[in-house]
Amino acid sequence: MYKVAKLIISSYSKKEKISADDIDNLFSMLYKNGQILNNWIIEKYNDRFEARVTTTDEDSLDSKYFNKYITNQIKKFKVGIEIIADDALASDSCHCKEHSYYIISVFPNDMTSPIICGDCGREIPLIRIPYLFNEEEHYSILTFQSIYNSVDNLWMNSLSDRFSKRQIIDPKSQLNIRGLEIREELEKKTQRPVYLLISNPIGGYFEFKKNNKNLDSCPNCGGDFKFLKNGFVDKVCDKCRMAFITHEEK
Ligand SMILES: [Zn+2]
Numbered sequence: 001m002y003k004v005a006k007l008i009i010s011s012y013s014k015k016e017k018i019s020a021d022d023i024d025n026l027f028s029m030l031y032k033n034g035q036i037l038n039n040w041i042i043e044k045y046n047d048r049f050e051a052r053v054t055t056t057d058e059d060s061l062d063s064k065y066f067n068k069y070i071t072n073q074i075k076k077f078k079v080g081i082e083i084i085a086d087d088a089l090a091s092d093s094c095h096c097k098e099h100s101y102y103i104i105s106v107f108p109n110d111m112t113s114p115i116i117c118g119d120c121g122r123e124i125p126l127i128r129i130p131y132l133f134n135e136e137e138h139y140s141i142l143t144f145q146s147i148y149n150s151v152d153n154l155w156m157n158s159l160s161d162r163f164s165k166r167q168i169i170d171p172k173s174q175l176n177i178r179g180l181e182i183r184e185e186l187e188k189k190t191q192r193p194v195y196l197l198i199s200n201p202i203g204g205y206f207e208f209k210k211n212n213k214n215l216d217s218c219p220n221c222g223g224d225f226k227f228l229k230n231g232f233v234d235k236v237c238d239k240c241r242m243a244f245i246t247h248e249e250k
Protein backbone atom coordinates (compact mmCIF):
# COMPACT_ATOMS: atom_id res chain seq x y z
CA MET A 1 0.00 0.00 0.00
CA TYR A 2 1.33 3.44 -0.87
CA LYS A 3 2.04 5.60 2.19
CA VAL A 4 2.22 9.27 3.02
CA ALA A 5 5.48 10.17 4.77
CA LYS A 6 6.48 13.31 6.64
CA LEU A 7 10.10 14.44 6.50
CA ILE A 8 11.58 17.02 8.86
CA ILE A 9 14.69 18.65 7.46
CA SER A 10 16.94 20.93 9.49
CA SER A 11 20.55 22.07 9.44
CA TYR A 12 23.30 20.57 11.59
CA SER A 13 24.14 23.96 13.11
CA LYS A 14 22.42 27.34 13.42
CA LYS A 15 25.02 28.98 11.18
CA GLU A 16 24.32 26.74 8.22
CA LYS A 17 21.53 27.80 5.91
CA ILE A 18 19.58 25.17 3.99
CA SER A 19 18.39 26.01 0.52
CA ALA A 20 14.94 24.85 -0.59
CA ASP A 21 16.49 24.00 -3.98
CA ASP A 22 18.81 21.50 -2.32
CA ILE A 23 15.80 19.81 -0.72
CA ASP A 24 13.92 19.87 -4.01
CA ASN A 25 16.94 18.23 -5.67
CA LEU A 26 16.93 15.51 -3.04
CA PHE A 27 13.27 14.76 -3.78
CA SER A 28 13.96 14.67 -7.54
CA MET A 29 16.64 12.07 -6.86
CA LEU A 30 14.32 10.02 -4.63
CA TYR A 31 11.65 10.18 -7.37
CA LYS A 32 14.08 9.05 -10.09
CA ASN A 33 15.16 6.24 -7.78
CA GLY A 34 11.56 5.00 -7.41
CA GLN A 35 11.38 5.81 -3.68
CA ILE A 36 8.71 8.54 -3.86
CA LEU A 37 6.11 9.70 -6.36
CA ASN A 38 6.32 12.95 -8.29
CA ASN A 39 4.03 14.95 -5.96
CA TRP A 40 6.01 16.29 -3.00
CA ILE A 41 5.22 19.45 -1.04
CA ILE A 42 7.88 21.35 0.90
CA GLU A 43 6.76 23.57 3.82
CA LYS A 44 9.02 26.31 5.20
CA TYR A 45 9.19 27.10 8.95
CA ASN A 46 11.57 29.33 10.91
CA ASP A 47 13.91 26.60 12.03
CA ARG A 48 13.20 23.76 9.61
CA PHE A 49 11.52 22.53 6.48
CA GLU A 50 8.84 19.86 6.49
CA ALA A 51 7.77 17.85 3.49
CA ARG A 52 4.96 15.45 2.58
CA VAL A 53 5.75 12.76 0.08
CA THR A 54 4.05 9.63 -1.22
CA THR A 55 6.22 6.55 -0.86
CA THR A 56 5.56 2.95 -1.82
CA ASP A 57 5.91 0.90 1.39
CA GLU A 58 6.76 1.17 5.11
CA ASP A 59 10.48 0.71 4.40
CA SER A 60 10.83 2.29 0.97
CA LEU A 61 12.64 5.42 2.25
CA ASP A 62 15.30 3.32 4.01
CA SER A 63 18.91 4.17 3.24
CA LYS A 64 19.46 0.63 1.88
CA TYR A 65 17.67 1.79 -1.31
CA PHE A 66 19.67 5.01 -1.74
CA ASN A 67 21.89 5.40 -4.82
CA LYS A 68 25.14 7.36 -4.73
CA TYR A 69 23.44 10.65 -5.70
CA ILE A 70 21.00 10.47 -2.78
CA THR A 71 23.69 9.34 -0.33
CA ASN A 72 25.71 12.46 -1.20
CA GLN A 73 22.80 14.88 -1.21
CA ILE A 74 21.15 13.75 2.04
CA LYS A 75 24.42 14.34 3.95
CA LYS A 76 23.78 18.07 3.63
CA PHE A 77 21.00 18.12 6.22
CA LYS A 78 19.51 16.38 9.25
CA VAL A 79 16.51 14.39 8.01
CA GLY A 80 13.84 12.71 10.13
CA ILE A 81 11.40 10.41 8.33
CA GLU A 82 8.02 9.25 9.62
CA ILE A 83 5.30 7.27 7.83
CA ILE A 84 2.07 9.03 8.85
CA ALA A 85 -0.79 7.40 6.90
CA ASP A 86 -1.89 5.18 4.04
CA ASP A 87 -2.45 6.98 0.75
CA ALA A 88 -6.24 6.86 0.58
CA LEU A 89 -6.41 6.94 -3.22
CA ALA A 90 -3.74 4.33 -3.92
CA SER A 91 -4.38 0.70 -4.65
CA ASP A 92 -2.14 -2.00 -3.22
CA SER A 93 1.06 -2.99 -5.01
CA CYS A 94 2.49 -6.46 -5.68
CA HIS A 95 3.89 -8.42 -2.73
CA CYS A 96 4.82 -11.62 -4.61
CA LYS A 97 8.27 -12.98 -3.74
CA GLU A 98 8.91 -13.98 -7.36
CA HIS A 99 7.37 -12.97 -10.67
CA SER A 100 7.00 -15.53 -13.47
CA TYR A 101 6.70 -12.69 -16.01
CA TYR A 102 6.35 -8.90 -16.17
CA ILE A 103 4.30 -6.46 -18.25
CA ILE A 104 5.25 -2.86 -19.01
CA SER A 105 2.01 -0.91 -19.02
CA VAL A 106 1.56 2.82 -18.62
CA PHE A 107 -1.82 3.68 -17.18
CA PRO A 108 -2.73 7.06 -18.59
CA ASN A 109 -1.86 9.83 -16.11
CA ASP A 110 -0.76 7.37 -13.45
CA MET A 111 2.35 8.38 -11.53
CA THR A 112 3.07 5.02 -9.93
CA SER A 113 5.16 2.18 -11.36
CA PRO A 114 4.43 1.07 -14.95
CA ILE A 115 5.92 -2.40 -14.27
CA ILE A 116 3.18 -4.99 -13.60
CA CYS A 117 3.59 -8.42 -11.99
CA GLY A 118 2.28 -11.11 -14.36
CA ASP A 119 1.13 -13.30 -11.47
CA CYS A 120 -1.00 -10.92 -9.37
CA GLY A 121 -1.58 -8.15 -11.95
CA ARG A 122 -0.50 -5.42 -9.53
CA GLU A 123 2.24 -2.88 -10.05
CA ILE A 124 5.70 -3.50 -8.67
CA PRO A 125 7.26 -0.46 -6.95
CA LEU A 126 10.37 0.60 -8.87
CA ILE A 127 12.60 0.11 -5.82
CA ARG A 128 12.09 -3.62 -6.43
CA ILE A 129 13.05 -3.41 -10.12
CA PRO A 130 16.73 -3.57 -11.18
CA TYR A 131 18.34 -0.47 -12.69
CA LEU A 132 18.43 -0.60 -16.51
CA PHE A 133 21.20 0.16 -18.99
CA ASN A 134 24.05 1.85 -17.10
CA GLU A 135 21.79 3.91 -14.87
CA GLU A 136 21.82 4.15 -11.11
CA GLU A 137 18.22 5.32 -11.02
CA HIS A 138 15.04 4.55 -13.02
CA TYR A 139 15.43 7.39 -15.47
CA SER A 140 14.59 5.37 -18.65
CA ILE A 141 11.41 3.85 -17.26
CA LEU A 142 10.14 7.13 -15.77
CA THR A 143 10.93 9.08 -18.94
CA PHE A 144 9.09 6.51 -21.05
CA GLN A 145 6.10 6.77 -18.69
CA SER A 146 6.10 10.55 -18.95
CA ILE A 147 6.31 10.57 -22.78
CA TYR A 148 3.61 7.89 -23.01
CA ASN A 149 1.31 9.99 -20.83
CA SER A 150 1.93 13.06 -22.98
CA VAL A 151 1.03 11.18 -26.17
CA ASP A 152 -2.01 9.63 -24.52
CA ASN A 153 -3.18 13.06 -23.39
CA LEU A 154 -2.88 14.33 -26.97
CA TRP A 155 -4.99 11.40 -28.14
CA MET A 156 -7.60 11.76 -25.39
CA ASN A 157 -7.96 15.46 -26.13
CA SER A 158 -8.05 14.81 -29.89
CA LEU A 159 -5.44 17.45 -30.64
CA SER A 160 -3.50 15.22 -32.98
CA ASP A 161 -5.55 12.14 -33.74
CA ARG A 162 -3.59 10.37 -36.41
CA PHE A 163 -0.13 10.95 -35.00
CA SER A 164 -0.97 10.11 -31.39
CA LYS A 165 -3.17 7.13 -32.28
CA ARG A 166 -0.41 5.60 -34.41
CA GLN A 167 2.17 6.13 -31.67
CA ILE A 168 -0.01 4.18 -29.25
CA ILE A 169 -1.37 1.31 -31.39
CA ASP A 170 1.44 0.63 -33.90
CA PRO A 171 4.17 -1.75 -32.62
CA LYS A 172 6.62 0.02 -34.96
CA SER A 173 5.97 3.59 -33.70
CA GLN A 174 8.82 5.48 -32.02
CA LEU A 175 6.93 5.36 -28.72
CA ASN A 176 6.56 1.57 -28.80
CA ILE A 177 10.09 1.05 -30.12
CA ARG A 178 11.35 2.87 -27.00
CA GLY A 179 9.09 0.69 -24.86
CA LEU A 180 10.47 -2.43 -26.55
CA GLU A 181 14.09 -1.37 -25.87
CA ILE A 182 13.23 -1.00 -22.18
CA ARG A 183 11.40 -4.35 -22.31
CA GLU A 184 14.43 -6.12 -23.76
CA GLU A 185 16.76 -4.64 -21.16
CA LEU A 186 14.43 -5.52 -18.25
CA GLU A 187 14.18 -9.09 -19.56
CA LYS A 188 18.00 -9.32 -19.62
CA LYS A 189 18.24 -8.03 -16.05
CA THR A 190 15.41 -10.13 -14.56
CA GLN A 191 15.88 -13.31 -16.65
CA ARG A 192 12.08 -13.54 -16.91
CA PRO A 193 9.80 -12.83 -19.88
CA VAL A 194 8.81 -9.16 -20.10
CA TYR A 195 5.97 -8.05 -22.40
CA LEU A 196 5.15 -4.55 -23.55
CA LEU A 197 1.43 -3.79 -23.48
CA ILE A 198 0.41 -2.44 -26.87
CA SER A 199 -2.83 -0.54 -26.47
CA ASN A 200 -4.48 -1.92 -29.60
CA PRO A 201 -7.46 -1.59 -29.66
CA ILE A 202 -6.94 1.84 -28.15
CA GLY A 203 -10.19 1.88 -26.14
CA GLY A 204 -11.99 4.96 -24.92
CA TYR A 205 -15.32 6.28 -26.10
CA PHE A 206 -14.12 8.38 -29.03
CA GLU A 207 -15.35 6.78 -32.30
CA PHE A 208 -16.05 3.70 -30.24
CA LYS A 209 -16.61 1.11 -32.99
CA LYS A 210 -13.58 2.16 -35.03
CA ASN A 211 -11.25 2.24 -32.06
CA ASN A 212 -12.34 -0.95 -30.34
CA LYS A 213 -11.83 -3.62 -33.00
CA ASN A 214 -10.04 -6.52 -31.35
CA LEU A 215 -7.07 -8.14 -33.06
CA ASP A 216 -7.09 -11.82 -33.97
CA SER A 217 -3.37 -12.09 -34.74
CA CYS A 218 -0.20 -10.27 -33.72
CA PRO A 219 -0.05 -6.90 -35.53
CA ASN A 220 3.74 -7.10 -35.60
CA CYS A 221 4.50 -10.59 -36.97
CA GLY A 222 1.03 -11.84 -38.00
CA GLY A 223 1.49 -14.90 -35.75
CA ASP A 224 -1.06 -16.50 -33.43
CA PHE A 225 -1.67 -15.18 -29.94
CA LYS A 226 -1.15 -17.19 -26.81
CA PHE A 227 -4.25 -16.71 -24.64
CA LEU A 228 -3.82 -16.23 -20.90
CA LYS A 229 -6.46 -16.81 -18.24
CA ASN A 230 -7.04 -14.52 -15.25
CA GLY A 231 -4.10 -12.33 -16.14
CA PHE A 232 -3.67 -8.59 -16.28
CA VAL A 233 -3.57 -9.06 -20.08
CA ASP A 234 -5.48 -11.80 -21.93
CA LYS A 235 -3.32 -12.43 -24.99
CA VAL A 236 0.35 -12.17 -25.83
CA CYS A 237 2.65 -12.79 -28.78
CA ASP A 238 5.54 -14.75 -27.28
CA LYS A 239 7.78 -14.15 -30.26
CA CYS A 240 7.42 -10.32 -30.27
CA ARG A 241 6.96 -10.12 -26.48
CA MET A 242 3.89 -7.91 -26.90
CA ALA A 243 0.76 -8.11 -24.75
CA PHE A 244 -2.79 -7.07 -25.57
CA ILE A 245 -6.09 -6.59 -23.76
CA THR A 246 -9.34 -7.58 -25.50
CA HIS A 247 -11.95 -4.84 -25.27
CA GLU A 248 -15.62 -5.52 -24.99
CA GLU A 249 -17.17 -4.74 -28.39
CA LYS A 250 -20.56 -3.07 -28.25
ZN1 LIG B 1 2.65 -9.96 -7.85
Ligand SMILES: [Zn+2]
Pocket: 218, 219, 220, 221, 222, 223, 237, 238, 239, 240, 241
Ligand atom coordinates in the same frame (compact mmCIF):
# COMPACT_ATOMS: atom_id res chain seq x y z
ZN1 LIG C 1 4.25 -11.18 -32.94
